[in-house]
Amino acid sequence: MSVNIKNIANHCGVSFKTVSNVIRGYNFVKDETREKVLNAVRELGYIPNESASRLAKLKCKTDGKKNSSGSLKMGCILGDQIDKYHDPYFWSVFKGIEQEINNTGHNLIFFKTCLELEKNPVIFNTLCSPYNLDGIISFVGTDRKKIFLNISSAMPLVSIGAVSGYDSIVIDKTCGARLAVEYLSGLGHKKIGFIGKVKNLFNRYDERFTGFLTALDEYGLERNEEWYRGNAFGHEAGYSAACELLGGTNLPTAVFCISDLTAFGALKAFRQKDIRVPADVSVIGFDDIFFSEFINPPLTTIHVDSEEIGRCAVNALSEKIRNPAAGPVTRMLPVSLKERESCCRYDK
Secondary structure (H helix, E strand, O other): OOOOHHHHHHHHOOOHHHHHHHHOOOOOOOHHHHHHHHHHHHHHOOOOHHHHHHHHHHHHHHOOOOOOOOOOEEEEEEOOOOOOOOOHHHHHHHHHHHHHHHHHOOEEEEEEEHHHHHHOHHHHHHHOOOOOOOEEEEOOOHHHHHHHHHHHHHOOEEEEOOOOOOEEEEEOHHHHHHHHHHHHHHOOOOOEEEEOOOEOOOOOEOHHHHHHHHHHHHOOOOOOHHHEEOOOOOHHHHHHHHHHHHOOOOOOOEEEEOOHHHHHHHHHHHHHOOOOOOOOOEEEEEEOOHHHHOOOOOOEEEEEOHHHHHHHHHHHHHHHHHOOOOOOOEEEEOEEEEOOOOOOOOOO
């Protein structure tokens, strides 16, 4: 049975008009009441009459014929930390998603951030209805457990990034870290720092950092906690971490950054302190985003085929939609070293 405004009102013990005002976004409703109504909308799965009618008609048209044309309807949900308009790494992944969707004749219905959907559960219920959508490509991990579980329980889902128990597209971060250490060690560097010592919600360090430490041991290189700085991604985090690093007295001769954007911030800090790259310190990034070859100096980095991540996600979701009973599959994409001009030999 479809849920209507009267059901929501009875569930919350408020008037029909109050529920209507909340759904319409009017701001004169008390915060406590608004939150109560929105929680009921989420819990009961309310969809506005117009949308519900359209979806019901769609259900009648597609029952028994769903996917007969081979065309699937996919949505994309982003994590809160992703700037969907300015993040170059995301846009490269999204370009791959768009390309593969166009190549395969599927349809991208929407891409929204988790926060946008959480703010308006009516939109969430409408967009994420199984009659409106066949499956979701998710950049949202278990850091947003409630919305992740709501989505994954409603329809097939493929995660970009490892999520236990779900189909996932991942990159070999550990291998990338090893390649970076191997390369710097081969140039004669024995004191290697790390910028971007990020932890996840399970209090575990990112695989780029743990892989970095393992590679140091493998090559017999010194570990020094003073050389490991920063706890976030991005150019601002990289800048702050590099400034902290330069506040020490025993400095590394090379630095591995958790991402290219983080490396950009570190390069700015080194430049402001008259630290020459690569003459005084070598810098290596991770991702190989578009801008990396155009900065000064062009950034040596670990190359990730981010467009391929998007293409793999579309194909994996297509397989999951057509075979939902299949067990979860993790697809790991390889990485490689992209040598440019931000690293040099250390012979002192």
